[in-house]
Amino acid sequence: VLWFAAANMSQPIKLLLICGSLRAGSSHAAVLNTALQLAPAGTLLSLYTGLAELPHFNPDDDRQPLPPSAASLRALLAATDAVLFSTPEYAGSLPGSFKNLLDWTVGEGLYRKPVAFINTAPNGGAQGAHDTLRKVLGYVSADVIEGACAHIPVRRDALGPEGLIHDAEILERLRAVLSAIIEHIRTQPAGERDV
Numbered sequence: 633v634l635w636f637a638a639a640n641m642s643q644p645i646k647l648l649l650i651c652g653s654l655r656a657g658s659s660h661a662a663v664l665n666t667a668l669q670l671a672p673a674g675t676l677l678s679l680y681t682g683l684a685e686l687p688h689f690n691p692d693d694d695r696q697p698l699p700p701s702a703a704s705l706r707a708l709l710a711a712t713d714a715v716l717f718s719t720p721e722y723a724g725s726l727p728g729s730f731k732n733l734l735d736w737t738v739g740e741g742l743y744r745k746p747v748a749f750i751n752t753a754p755n756g757g758a759q760g761a762h763d764t765l766r767k768v769l770g771y772v773s774a775d776v777i778e779g780a781c782a783h784i785p786v787r788r789d790a791l792g793p794e795g796l797i798h799d800a801e802i803l804e805r806l807r808a809v810l811s812a813i814i815e816h817i818r819t820q821p822a823g824e825r826d827v
């Protein structure tokens with residue numbers, strides 16, 4: 633995993649970005665890759681790249697030794713202060729591969745972890761995916777940062793050839809999401825930040 637660092641890091645805040653799409657030209661991956669470029673001072677941002685390698689979740693395998701990719705996911709989650717998700721909607725719900733990742737976090741991984749999600753669908757779409765994501769995050773007792781959950785519509789033509797977004801308004805709104813996450817981490821009660 634590559635951590636994208638900004639300057640002035642004494643105790644950097646770590647933020648893991650997780651995309652729900654496996655598609656090479658994914659607009660959700662573009663949003664998260666763009667967020668990587670906006671790492672505020674004092675933060676380390678990283679894009680999770682292991683989604684395709686995760687085995688189908690099977691409770692029989694949720695024991696030591698875990699499958700290596702599942703162990704790696706949980707280690708990354710344990711080492712991060714917060715998680716930012718962005719996912720498309722498939723068939724009115726979450727993409728199966730992304731739900732599979734979330735299933736691997738039921739036993740361990742997102743409990744009390746500060747999380748937020750960005751909905752990039754135009755016209756208030758993908759509500760089924762985000763309602764389901766919210767339900768799962770509630771089930772695993774994640775700490776949903778309401779002020780950092782955003783609807784940032786991204787049209788296909790907003791994506792540059794290198795898979796990044798240059799639209800000034802989208803960049804501004806991504807900066808606001810990152811700021812809200814960091815503010816939430818910084819204002820957590822002492823001892824809550826254990827990584």
Ligand SMILES: Cc1cc2nc3c(=O)[nH]c(=O)nc-3n(C[C@H](O)[C@H](O)[C@H](O)COP(=O)(O)O)c2cc1C
Pocket residue numbers: 653654655657658659660661720721722723724725753757758
């Ligand atoms: C199998 C499949 C099912 C889809 N189902 C829905 C859906 O139920 N609702 C919706 O708004 N879009 C649906 N879409 C469209 C995707 O959510 C949309 O194209 C999204 O922007 C793709 O994200 P990506 O560019 O990050 O891969 C579906 C796409 C696929 C491939």
